[in-house]
Amino acid sequence: MGPRDDLSAAALRFRVPCIDDPSGWDLDLGTLTQWLAALRTCWQCPVLRQCGQLRDAHYPRGSATRRVAGNPRSVIWAGVAYSEDGSPMDPDTLRRYARRQGRIQHPGQATEAAARQA
């Protein structure tokens, strides 16, 4: 059974939120609040190991330390946030990334990016 089958079987046993609504895991969408919530969901997910194996199967050249073509991009996958160039980001780096992208939403307001476009 390959990584995809392993994850699918595990995911069927648990209602993993990223399958129901993957938008919170997409760094081209959403806000810092949603991204941090997605990371916390990953870190407490019962199929985190299988999810990481699936990621590694799709990105066998992936790395924890280098900006390489082998990492996912603009996505949260298996508890790791990857920037648009594939750099892994911890929560503080993600916060700074969100600020640069205008993806920090203050209560009752649009995101900074939406405000700039308005």
Added chain:
Amino acid sequence: MLHVDRAWHRAATWAHHGFAPIDGGAPVHGQLYFALTELAAAADAADLEVCDDLILEVGVLADLLVRTEPVRGDPSATSVVVELWGELQRAAGSKEFEVLAAQAVLLRRLLPTPARARGPHDVPRYLITADRFGGGRHLALVASAEQLPPADPAAAFLHGLAVALLAGHGHLVDADTGECPQEGALLAVGWATANRPKGPTIGAIDSVDQVLILDPHRTVQAVRSTGHPDITATAVAHLLVDRWLMDSTLVVDEHQVLREPAVLRTDTAGAPTDSTWAWRIPTMVWAPTQFTDRPPRTRTLRAIPNDPA
């Protein structure tokens, strides 16, 4: 602007390889696991005061963690702990509660899930203010000894304390002078007149810091006289600490961190006395006018001589 290009990054490598927890079940692992859980909860509630306390506790426990196996013998694990702890402090310092909560959950991933239930030396579950004594931000004003107590046990004890003072089963002194509290409503702090206290001294009121500092056993004795014959100091102390209604102390030594549901007594110069423990309860858990009929005062500067040694 500084950029960093790292050939190795222990925390990122740990994340890339699936956030594997360390091995072992040392007491500090469980204590830190629970502390990080409640820090995340307090950060989710944006409770700055509790976050401050829990950051302090996490720091004490993290220090013990890196001096305890297996982290002590594993430079990579030590590097991960130090980095994650630093990021957590940074988020706390800038009051970024969302990031703080996420960092707490992330650091907790390094720890094995405790196989035991929460114990007396673990941080209690975080409670928002409204849940600390059955509802409301403080007790209703206790105006007479005949007033019925609330059903909630923590609220009932605190109500009983106010009743004990009103009924003259004990009195409070001013924490600075040791005499009748000047800002106090005399009857409410157990005084018949400014020169005549009623019952034994059960503690002191600090009108500047807005806390009661109580002798546990004398306080329990006084409250027992109001119709609570079965209460014990130990049970009351743990109840109030578990409800985040009373101060506690982490007692730290080389190999362990223990929680005492009390604070050390200090003399007027601020030095510990003979290691007697006292209860320290903020007056804000009672109605604002329960013990005082005046606004809070400031403390005058007091000179304390240097130790000639």
